[in-house]
Amino acid sequence: MKTTRFLFAGAALCAVSLVLAGCNLLPGRSVAPKDDSKVPLTDVPERVFWGDTHLHTSNSVDAFGFGNRLPPEAALRFARGDEVTSSTGLKAQLDRPLDFLVISDHSTGLGSTQALYDAPRLLIRDPRLLRWHDLFHGSTKDSLQATAEILAAKGRGESFGAMNDPKSSEKRTRSIWNASADMVERYYEPGKFTAFHGFEYTLMQGGNNLHRNVIFRDAIDKIKTVLPLDDSGHTTPEALWDFMEGYEKATGGHVLSIPHNGNLSNGLMWQLVEPGGGPMSASYARRRASHEPIVEITQIKGDSEAHPFLSPNDEFAGYGTLGWDQNNLLNNQPTKPGDYAGSYVREALKRGLAIEQRTGVNPYKYGVIGSTDAHTSLSTADENNFFGKHPGVEPSAHRASDSFIPGLDKVRMNWQSLASGYAAVWARANTRGAIFDAMMRKEVYATTGPRMTVRFFGGWDFNAGDLKGDWVHAGYKRGVPMGGTLAAKPDAKPSFIVSALKDPKGANLDRVQIIKGWIDKAGATHEKVFDVVWSDMDKRKAASGKVPAVGDTVDLANARYTNTIGAPSLSAVWTDPEFDPKLRAFYYVRVMEIPTPMWPAFDAVKYHIKLPADVKAKGQERAYTSSIWYAPAG
Amino acid sequence: MRDRLRTVLREPLVHFLIAGAVIFAVFSNLPPDAGERRIVLNEGALTRLVERYVETYHRAPSPQELQGLIADTVKDQVYYREAQRLGLDRDDEIVIRRMRGKMQALATSEAETKQASDVDLQAMLDRDPAHYATDVVTSFDQVWLGPDSPATRAAAAGAVERLNAGAAPASVGQMVALPLHFDRASTSDVSAQLGDEFAAALRDPPQGRWTGPIGSGLGLHVVRVVSRTVPAKPTLATVRQRVENDWRAGMIARAEDAAYAKMLAGYQVEIARPK
Numbered sequence: 001m002k003t004t005r006f007l008f009a010g011a012a013l014c015a016v017s018l019v020l021a022g023c024n025l026l027p028g029r030s031v032a033p034k035d036d037s038k039v040p041l042t043d044v045p046e047r048v049f050w051g052d053t054h055l056h057t058s059n060s061v062d063a064f065g066f067g068n069r070l071p072p073e074a075a076l077r078f079a080r081g082d083e084v085t086s087s088t089g090l091k092a093q094l095d096r097p098l099d100f101l102v103i104s105d106h107s108t109g110l111g112s113t114q115a116l117y118d119a120p121r122l123l124i125r126d127p128r129l130l131r132w133h134d135l136f137h138g139s140t141k142d143s144l145q146a147t148a149e150i151l152a153a154k155g156r157g158e159s160f161g162a163m164n165d166p167k168s169s170e171k172r173t174r175s176i177w178n179a180s181a182d183m184v185e186r187y188y189e190p191g192k193f194t195a196f197h198g199f200e201y202t203l204m205q206g207g208n209n210l211h212r213n214v215i216f217r218d219a220i221d222k223i224k225t226v227l228p229l230d231d232s233g234h235t236t237p238e239a240l241w242d243f244m245e246g247y248e249k250a251t252g253g254h255v256l257s258i259p260h261n262g263n264l265s266n267g268l269m270w271q272l273v274e275p276g277g278g279p280m281s282a283s284y285a286r287r288r289a290s291h292e293p294i295v296e297i298t299q300i301k302g303d304s305e306a307h308p309f310l311s312p313n314d315e316f317a318g319y320g321t322l323g324w325d326q327n328n329l330l331n332n333q334p335t336k337p338g339d340y341a342g343s344y345v346r347e348a349l350k351r352g353l354a355i356e357q358r359t360g361v362n363p364y365k366y367g368v369i370g371s372t373d374a375h376t377s378l379s380t381a382d383e384n385n386f387f388g389k390h391p392g393v394e395p396s397a398h399r400a401s402d403s404f405i406p407g408l409d410k411v412r413m414n415w416q417s418l419a420s421g422y423a424a425v426w427a428r429a430n431t432r433g434a435i436f437d438a439m440m441r442k443e444v445y446a447t448t449g450p451r452m453t454v455r456f457f458g459g460w461d462f463n464a465g466d467l468k469g470d471w472v473h474a475g476y477k478r479g480v481p482m483g484g485t486l487a488a489k490p491d492a493k494p495s496f497i498v499s500a501l502k503d504p505k506g507a508n509l510d511r512v513q514i515i516k517g518w519i520d521k522a523g524a525t526h527e528k529v530f531d532v533v534w535s536d537m538d539k540r541k542a543a544s545g546k547v548p549a550v551g552d553t554v555d556l557a558n559a560r561y562t563n564t565i566g567a568p569s570l571s572a573v574w575t576d577p578e579f580d581p582k583l584r585a586f587y588y589v590r591v592m593e594i595p596t597p598m599w600p601a602f603d604a605v606k607y608h609i610k611l612p613a614d615v616k617a618k619g620q621e622r623a624y625t626s627s628i629w630y631a632p633a634g
Numbered sequence: 635m636r637d638r639l640r641t642v643l644r645e646p647l648v649h650f651l652i653a654g655a656v657i658f659a660v661f662s663n664l665p666p667d668a669g670e671r672r673i674v675l676n677e678g679a680l681t682r683l684v685e686r687y688v689e690t691y692h693r694a695p696s697p698q699e700l701q702g703l704i705a706d707t708v709k710d711q712v713y714y715r716e717a718q719r720l721g722l723d724r725d726d727e728i729v730i731r732r733m734r735g736k737m738q739a740l741a742t743s744e745a746e747t748k749q750a751s752d753v754d755l756q757a758m759l760d761r762d763p764a765h766y767a768t769d770v771v772t773s774f775d776q777v778w779l780g781p782d783s784p785a786t787r788a789a790a791a792g793a794v795e796r797l798n799a800g801a802a803p804a805s806v807g808q809m810v811a812l813p814l815h816f817d818r819a820s821t822s823d824v825s826a827q828l829g830d831e832f833a834a835a836l837r838d839p840p841q842g843r844w845t846g847p848i849g850s851g852l853g854l855h856v857v858r859v860v861s862r863t864v865p866a867k868p869t870l871a872t873v874r875q876r877v878e879n880d881w882r883a884g885m886i887a888r889a890e891d892a893a894y895a896k897m898l899a900g901y902q903v904e905i906a907r908p909k
Contacts, residue, residue: 034875046813047823077883096826121710123686137728186879192822453811453827468804472813499811504829504851568781568852569810 031182033219036190036431044476045426045443048453049435051100052079052379053258053423054200054213054296054371058087059105059176063375064113065147066405067140067391070377072103072180076187076195079379087391092378095385095505096451098422099430100194103184104213107199107228108154111176112163113147128153128160141407144392148408155207155330159232166230173227185220190431199228201257205235207330209264212240213296213371217436218253225251236275241291256439260296260373263304263321264329267342270364272351280355285363294367294439297345297446297624298421300389301373305590305624306346309337314529315546316513316592319448319619323404323416331411349627350517350525353584357519367442367483367626368588370421370449381449383621384559386419386599393417397607400600400615415615419599420448424623426481442483445589445625452509453501456482456589458628462495462573471497482588482626488633493579496628498532499571500591508566510535510550510592510620514574518585529590532574535567552595554618559597559605566594586627593621673711675704683707741893745885755877756870758884766868766876769820772836773860775844776814777807781853790847794856797844810852818863828852 056063057072069087078084081097116129117136124130135146150160159165166173181197188195196215203210216223229243237257244255262269274280297305302324306317327334341347345368352364372379375390386395392406393399393414404412426443427434438444445454455472459479466474475497480486486494500512511534517527531547534540540548551565576587601617603609611617675683683703687695695703723729759766779793780786793806803814816824825833829851839845839859846856870877 046817047819047827050826073883099826125687137732186875189876451826455811467809470813501811501827502852504827504832506851563781569778569812571809571811 030224031185031220033221034185034188034190036188036433039191039429039431039434041428041434043428044473045428045438045481049099049194049425049427049430050096050451051098051102051194051423051425051435052371052374052381053102053196053198053215053369054104054260054299054373055079055101055377055379056105056200056373056375057103057180057377058114059111059180060200060375061106061109061113062147062151063105063377063390064117065136065143065150066375067143068375068377069391072105072183072377073187075103075377075379076101076183078377080187080189080193084378086376086378086387086394088394088396090387090395092380092387094380095382097193098379100196100425100435101379102196102198102213102215103180104198104200104215105180105228106202107173108166108202108230108232109163109169110173110199110228112169112172113150115172116163126160129163140392144405144408148405151330152332154202155204155332157206157233166232170227173230177227178224181220181223188432192430194430194432194435196432196436197223201229201231201237201240203231203234203237203240204329205268207328207332208266208268209261209329210237210259210268211261212237212257212259212292214240214244214255214257215436215439216247216253216255217432218251218255219432222247222251222253237288238275241287244291254436254440256294256436257292258294258296258369259292260299260371261301261304261329262295262343262345262348263302263307263324264327265343266328266333266335267339270342270345270348270351272342272355280359280363282359282361285355285359285361288363289361289365292366293442294369294444294626295345295348296371296373297368298370298418298448299373300417300420302416303418303420303448304343304345307340307344309340310344310347311527311529314515314527316529316590316620316622319622320416320418320420322616323412326411331409346515346517346527349586349588350519350527353517353519353586354523354525357523357584362629365627365629367439367444368446368624369423369425369439369444370446370624371423372421381419381422383419383449383597383599384602386602388414389417395603395606397603397609400603400609401612413615415600415611418448422447422449422451424451424454442626443481445482445623447623448621450503450506450593450621450623452503452506452591452593452623454589454591454623454625455497455499456625456628457497458484458486458494458587458630459497460486460489460492460494462497464573466497466573467499467571471499480628482628485629485631487631488581490581493575494587494630495573495575496587497571497573498589500569500589500623502566502568502593507561507593507596507621508535508563508568509570510566510594511547512570512572513590513592514587515590516576516578516585516587518580518583520583528578530574533570533572535565535570550592550594552618554595554597554601556597556601556604556617559601561594561596563594582632584632585630587630588627589623589625591623595620671715673708675707680704737893738890742886742889745889746882748882748885750878750881752870755874755881758881759868759870759873759877763867766873768865768868768872769822770837770865771818771820771863772824773817773819773862774815774836775803775858775860776812776816776855777803777857778810778812778852779847779854779856780808782849786854787847790854790856794844794846797856797858807856812852828855 055075057075058064058068058070067087074084079098079101083093086092116133124133132146135142184195184197198215201212201214226247247255274284303320307321308318311317348364352362356362372381376387378387380387388394400415402414403409404414424445425435425438427438457475457479498512500509502509512532514530514532519525534547553562595618598617598619600611600615604611797806821833832850835848841859844856844858847854
C-alpha cells in the first residue's frame with residue numbers, strides 16, 4: 001500500500017510537469033554489458049543463423065497507434081521461441097525460434113504515442129494533439145485514423161511539439177531508449193540468442209520512403225552514450241552517416257545502416273545522381289558504401305528484388321509488387337514508370353556498376369537480407385502463422401478482405417501484404433560481433449520466410465568434382481563466398497559452386513537460378529537470368545532458353561501442398577558461358593520453391609471464409625543471395 | 635518491465651481519482667471526499683495550470699486565457715461528475731478497458747520492482763533444470779539416402795552394412811547440400827539444419843558405427859555418431875540471466891493472477907445461458 005501511495009504522488013507530480021516529456025521515477029538499475037568474448041568462433045561459418053533486423057514494438061509511434069501494446073520484452077521472448085499473447089489477445093508462438101533479433105523502433109517520437117495516450121486530457125492544449133488523444137481513446141478505427149493522420153503530417157515534415165520535437169522530448173526519448181536497451185541486454189544470450197541494439201531512422205522526402213535500420217555491434221555501455229538519431233527536418237541520409245561516424249569515433253564501436261523498401265521510394269532510394277542533383281561523386285559513393293553494406297530486399301510491405309517493368313524477360317520478377325508499385329509509402333504521390341529503376345535492388349546493383357565505371361567506386365555494392373517490418377512486436381514470416389503488418393490486421397476472419405489500414409487505405413489491400421521475410425547470416429558464432437561482421441562482409445541472404453540453406457562460392461577453378469568432396473572448405477579456400485569480389489585472372493572463366501537445401505520443415509525446391517548483371521563498353525547495363533539446376537532435369541528439358549514450370553500440388557480447399565514435385569536439394573557448379581573479362585559484372589542466386597499456399601489460403605481454411613476472387617492465395621517463395629562481383633583488371 | 639511501471643507512473647491523475655474522489659484534492663493535497671459537490675481550484679492547482687501552459691507555449695497565459703483554462707477545467711469536472719452520476723461510465727467499453735488496464739498495472743507494479751535473491755533463483759533452476767540445460771553436443775557423420783519412400787527405407791539396411799564394412803560415405807548415399815561430417819553440433823544447430831525429428835533421433839544411436847535409417851525434413855539418412863557430450867547440470871552462475879528473466883516475468887504474471895483471484899472472490903458471478 002505504501003508503494004501505491006508513493007506511485008500516486010509521484011504520478012501526480014510527473015503528470016503535471018512532464019506530461020508528454022515522459023517521466024521515470026525509478027532509480028536507474030543499470031544492466032551490465034554482456035561479455036561474449038568466450039563464445040568460440042568456428043574456422044568458417046558452419047551454419048546459417050536466422051533473424052529479423054526490422055521489428056517494431058509499442059514504443060514505435062505508429063505501432064502503438066495501430067494498437068500494439070507489447071513492449072520490447074514481449075518481442076524478445078517471442079523471437080527466442082516463447083509463447084506470448086498478442087495485442088489483440090491471441091496466443092502467439094513461433095514454430096521455430098529465431099537466432100537473433102533487432103528491435104528497430106522509430107527514433108522520431110519514440111514512445112510519444114503512448115505518452116499522448118496516457119497524458120491527462122485537461123493538460124493537452126494543442127488542438128491537434130487533443131484530437132489524436134481523443135481518437136486514440138476511441139474505437140480501433142479512430143485509433144487507426146489518428147495514426148494515419150500522424151504519419152501524413154510526418155510525411156509533410158510537420159512538427160507537433162512535444163510529441164516529435166527532438167529537443168522537448170529528449171527526456172522521454174532517453175528514458176525509453178535506456179529502458180529498451182536494458183531489456184535487449186538482458187535477453188542477449190551469447191552463443192544462443194543475439195539481441196542487437198538498434199533503431200529505425202525514418203527518413204522521408206515528401207512521403208517517399210528513404211528509411212534505414214541502424215544496428216549496433218556493441219553492448220549497452222556504449223549504447224547509452226547516444227540517443228537514436230531523430231530524422232526531423234532531414235531529407236537526405238548524410239546526417240545519419242555523420243551520426244554513425246560520430247558514434248564510432250567517440251566510442252570505438254561499430255554501427256551499420258540498412259536501407260529498406262526501395263519499392264516505396266518513387267525512385268529516390270537508388271539514384272544515379274546525388275540527392276542534391278549532379279552526378280554522384282566518388283567520395284559520396286565511398287561514404288555511402290562504407291555505412292550501408294546490405295539492403296532489405298523483401299518484407300511485409302512488398303518485395304524489392306525486381307519489377308516486371310524493368311525485367312520483362314524474367315517470369316519470376318514481380319513477386320509481391322502488386323499494390324505496392326502504385327504509390328510512394330504514404331500514398332501521397334503516384335509512382336511513374338520512370339521511378340521504378342531507382343526503387344528495385346537488381347537495378348540498384350546495375351546502377352552501382354555504372355557509377356563504379358565512371359567514378360571507380362560502387363555505392364550500391366549491396367548484400368541482401370529479408371526482414372518483417374512487423375509492427376506487432378511479433379516477427380512472423382511463416383504463411384501458416386502470420387500475424388500481419390500491425391495489430392489492425394492480426395489474424396481475423398475479415399483481414400483477407402480488409403484494406404492495408406482497414407477502412408483508410410484506398411490503394412492497398414491487406415492480402416497484398418507478404419508473410420515475408422527473414423535474414424539469413426553465415427556467421428562464425430551466434431554473437432553480436434560475429435553476426436555484425438558477417439553483415440559487413442555481406443555473407444548474408446534473404447528469404448521470403450522459408451528457411452532454405454543456400455551456399456554460393458565464386459572462384460576460378462571449381463569443377464563438378466568438387467561437389468563430391470568437402471566443397472564448403474574448398475569454396476572458402478579456393479574462392480570467395482557470397483558478398484565477395486573476384487579480381488581478374490588472365491585466361492580464366494569464373495566458376496561458381498551453388499547449393500540449396502530445402503527448409504527441413506518446408507516445401508521442395510523448383511530451381512536454382514543465377515542472375516547476372518553487367519555493364520558494356522558503351523556504359524549500358526544488362527541483366528540475364530540463368531537456370532542453373534532444377535528438379536527432374538531429365539524430364540523438364542529447357543525449351544528456347546526456358547525451363548518448364550515445376551507444376552503445382554496446391555490444394556486451396558485445405559491449404560495444403562505435397563512434396564511430390566521438386567527436389568529437397570539442388571547443387572551445381574556453373575561457369576558463365578558468356579563471360580567477358582573486360583566487363584564489370586555481378587552474380588547472385590535466386591532459389592525458387594515449388595508453389596505453396598499463401599497466408600490468405602490458411603485464413604480461409606481456419607475461419608471458413610471464401611476469399612474475394614482477386615486475392616492471390618498461392619505463390620513460389622524464394623531466397624535471394626548477396627552477389628559475387630567480378631572486377632576487370634585495371 | 636520498467637516500461638510497465640513507468641506506464642503506471644505516467645497515468646493521469648484524473649484517472650486515479652475516478653474510483654471515487656475529487657480531482658482537485660491532489661492539486662491541493664487535501665484528502666478527497668467522494669460525496670462532495672464542490673469543485674475547488676486552489677492556488678496550487680492554478681499554479682500548475684499556468685506552469686503547464688508555459689511549458690507548451692513558452693509564455694504565460696494572459697488573464698483572459700487563464701480564465702478560459704479555468705472555465706474549461708471546471709467544465710470538464712462538471713460533465714465528468716454528472717456523467718458518473720448518470721452511470722455513463724458503466725457501459726462504456728473504453729472506460730472499462732482503461733480501468734482494467736490500470737488495475738492490472740497496479741497489481742503488478744510491486745512485483746516489477748522486486749529483486750530476485752539467489753535462493754529464489756536457485757529454487758527456480760532446481761524446479762526445471764532441463765529447461766536451462768545447455769544442449770547435448772554431438773559429432774557425427776551422415777549419409778543421405780534420398781526422399782523418404784518404401785524403396786529407400788528398404789535400401790537402408792544394405793547401406794548401413796556397406797558403410798560398417800568400410801565403404802566410403804560419398805560412394806553410398808546421394809549428393810545433398812549437407813556436410814558429411816558434423817563437428818560438435820548442438821541439438822539446436824542440428825534442429826535448425828535437419829529438423830527436430832532428426833535431432834531427437836540422434837540421441838539414441840550407439841557411438842562408433844553406422845545405424846539407421848533416421849528421418850529428417852529432407853528424407854532418410856544413415857548416421858554414425860562419433861562422440862556425444864551431455865552437458866553438466868546447469869549452475870546458477872552459468873544461466874543466471876535467463877533464470878532471472880523468467881523469474882521476473884513469472885512473478886509479474888502471478889501477481890496479476892493473484893490480485894484478480896482475490897478480487898473475483900468478492901463477487902458472485904451469475905451467467906444465464908439460454909436453454
